[in-house]
Amino acid sequence: MAHILITSGPTRQYLDPVRYLSNASSGKMGASLAQAALDLGHDVTIVSGPVAIKYPDAATVVDVISTQEMLDAAGKAFPKCDGVIAAAAPCDFKPKDIAEQKIKKSSQTLELQFVPTVDILAELGSSKRTNQWSVGFALETEDGPARALKKLVKKNCDLIVLNGPTAIDSSENQIDIIAPAGEVALSVAGRKETVAKEILGVIQARLISKNR
Amino acid sequence: MAHILITSGPTRQYLDPVRYLSNASSGKMGASLAQAALDLGHDVTIVSGPVAIKYPDAATVVDVISTQEMLDAAGKAFPKCDGVIAAAAPCDFKPKDIAEQKIKKSSQTLELQFVPTVDILAELGSSKRTNQWSVGFALETEDGPARALKKLVKKNCDLIVLNGPTAIDSSENQIDIIAPAGEVALSVAGRKETVAKEILGVIQARLISKNR
Numbered sequence: 001m002a003h004i005l006i007t008s009g010p011t012r013q014y015l016d017p018v019r020y021l022s023n024a025s026s027g028k029m030g031a032s033l034a035q036a037a038l039d040l041g042h043d044v045t046i047v048s049g050p051v052a053i054k055y056p057d058a059a060t061v062v063d064v065i066s067t068q069e070m071l072d073a074a075g076k077a078f079p080k081c082d083g084v085i086a087a088a089a090p091c092d093f094k095p096k097d098i099a100e101q102k103i104k105k106s107s108q109t110l111e112l113q114f115v116p117t118v119d120i121l122a123e124l125g126s127s128k129r130t131n132q133w134s135v136g137f138a139l140e141t142e143d144g145p146a147r148a149l150k151k152l153v154k155k156n157c158d159l160i161v162l163n164g165p166t167a168i169d170s171s172e173n174q175i176d177i178i179a180p181a182g183e184v185a186l187s188v189a190g191r192k193e194t195v196a197k198e199i200l201g202v203i204q205a206r207l208i209s210k211n212r
Numbered sequence: 213m214a215h216i217l218i219t220s221g222p223t224r225q226y227l228d229p230v231r232y233l234s235n236a237s238s239g240k241m242g243a244s245l246a247q248a249a250l251d252l253g254h255d256v257t258i259v260s261g262p263v264a265i266k267y268p269d270a271a272t273v274v275d276v277i278s279t280q281e282m283l284d285a286a287g288k289a290f291p292k293c294d295g296v297i298a299a300a301a302p303c304d305f306k307p308k309d310i311a312e313q314k315i316k317k318s319s320q321t322l323e324l325q326f327v328p329t330v331d332i333l334a335e336l337g338s339s340k341r342t343n344q345w346s347v348g349f350a351l352e353t354e355d356g357p358a359r360a361l362k363k364l365v366k367k368n369c370d371l372i373v374l375n376g377p378t379a380i381d382s383s384e385n386q387i388d389i390i391a392p393a394g395e396v397a398l399s400v401a402g403r404k405e406t407v408a409k410e411i412l413g414v415i416q417a418r419l420i421s422k423n424r
Contacts, residue, residue, distance in 0.1 A: 015233075017353050017377045019303070023230050024262075050236075052264030091231070092317040102353040102377070105304040105328055114322040141229050141314040165229045165314070 002042045002208050005081040006030050006059075007074055007088035007120060009049035011067045015112065016099035024169040025089035027051030029137075032196035033085055034059045040200060042208075045081065047073045049088060067091050067117035078124055083133035083158075083207060085199075086121045089168070093117065125156030133158040133207040135199075141165055148178050158207055159185065161199060177202055214254045214420050217293040218242050218271075219286055219300035219332060221261035223279045227324065228311035236381040237301035239263030241349075244408035245297055246271045252412060254420075257293065259285045261300060279303050279329040290336055295345035295370075295419060297411075298333045301380070305329065337368030345370040345419040347411075353377055360390050370419055371397065373411060389414055 008030020012020040027048055034044045035056050044059040047070055055061050062073045067090040078084055093114040103110065121136045128134060136157040138148040141164065148162040160178050167173045174189035177199065185206065188198045220242020224232040239260055246256045247268050256271040259282055267273050274285045279302040290296055305326040315322065333348045340346060348369045350360040356374050364372040372390050379385045386401035389411065397418065400410045 012236075018235050018301070018351065018380065019233060019305075020235065021227075021231060021233055023232065024224075089230070093231075093315075093322055096321065102351070103305075107328060109308065110305055110326040112324055112326060114324060116317055116319055139230065139314070168230065 002082040005084040009051040011049040011090040013091045013094035027053040030087040032192040036196040036200040122155040214294040217296040221263040223261040223302040225303045225306035239265040242299040244404040248408040248412040334367040
């Protein structure tokens with residue numbers, strides 16, 4: 001039995017007390033992965049951004065808002081875990097400055113500067129102990145396999161799951177799992193519950209059983 | 213019996229196929245206003261941005277994403293209605309350009325330009341027939357009463373409900389209803405269901421009964 005950390009859902013980066021940058025990630029893939037991991041007898045800790053979905057009761061859930069909060073919570077949980085599946089879609093940009101008061105609407109063009117947020121998967125990847133593993137998700141709209149492989153290397157992942165923007169807030173998904181040598185370890189499409197089971201099967205065979 | 217249009221929830225303005233600007237409006241105030249209006253025997257049409265909340269079954273619900281879509285749907289419904297309660301929190305800025313592909317993360321500062329969206333309440337307010345009425349919501353973080361009154365005048369509202377950012381995604385609210393002469397027609401705090409009933413009471417007395 002392994003203890004698996006799953007990051008899930010979107011994060012939010014506020015511009016002012018009201019407005020934020022986010023994405024439509026529903027947490028559905030994270031919830032399906034959690035259930036699939038629990039079904040295999042593993043312990044699951046989920047660090048999740050704001051979602052409406054209900055996670056499995058048997059999982060421990062830590063709620064966060066921003067990308068930095070997600071890293072803080074995941075960084076705290078990871079040392080006690082055997083591996084992480086980073087299924088979240090954290091904002092990778094944040095406003096350079098956060099306005100203290102609501103930005104007033106005007107007829108003028110508003111120019112805002114955004115800076116990169118911390119990279120959760122890269123941080124966790126660089127902190128891995130021997131036998132700890134990390135699986136990332138890459139959401140690409142073009143040039144998917146090459147970009148996913150580049151992310152795998154850069155973020156020190158053991159596997160990376162490539163999917164597209166149609167995965168967001170959908171009950172279905174179509175994914176390829178890319179392994180470090182660049183080969184496709186799994187290519188599957190269907191309901192997220194089914195896809196999650198297949199992904200866990202690959203993680204079990206390649207990462208968990210290997211470390212027994 | 214009146215036919216009341218209610219706008220509810222947030223809108224989203226996409227920057228690219230994945231990322232959007234939005235706010236945490238839950239649709240709870242709109243749902244409570246809808247229930248209070250139905251309880252008084254009125255017909256209700258709700259135009260709502262993306263929310264997780266369930267609206268009353270007896271209401272007609274039109275789902276939209278962006279501020280322009282909300283205006284289009286509300287503008288189509290409004291001629292058949294006696295009045296509108298604009299409880300939505302539509303994005304009032306949108307990216308000047310929408311990237312066709314997901315904007316790549318880089319270490320660089322990203323500079324984005326935002327332009328004002330169309331003003332739904334002002335558009336509906338300027339299209340009112342005799343006897344049609346409009347009630348707006350103003351969410352202010354500073355200088356509330358003065359800004360709310362200014363909005364009332366500018367957007368040709370009959371009443372405006374002033375609340376603060378703590379109202380967002382909360383089960384409670386604290387509001388003042390400001391009337392055109394600047395007087396406070398109602399000041400109430402409590403659960404949104406209770407606040408909604410009180411607001412409908414003022415609308416009933418000042419706007420609906422008057423037009424009988």
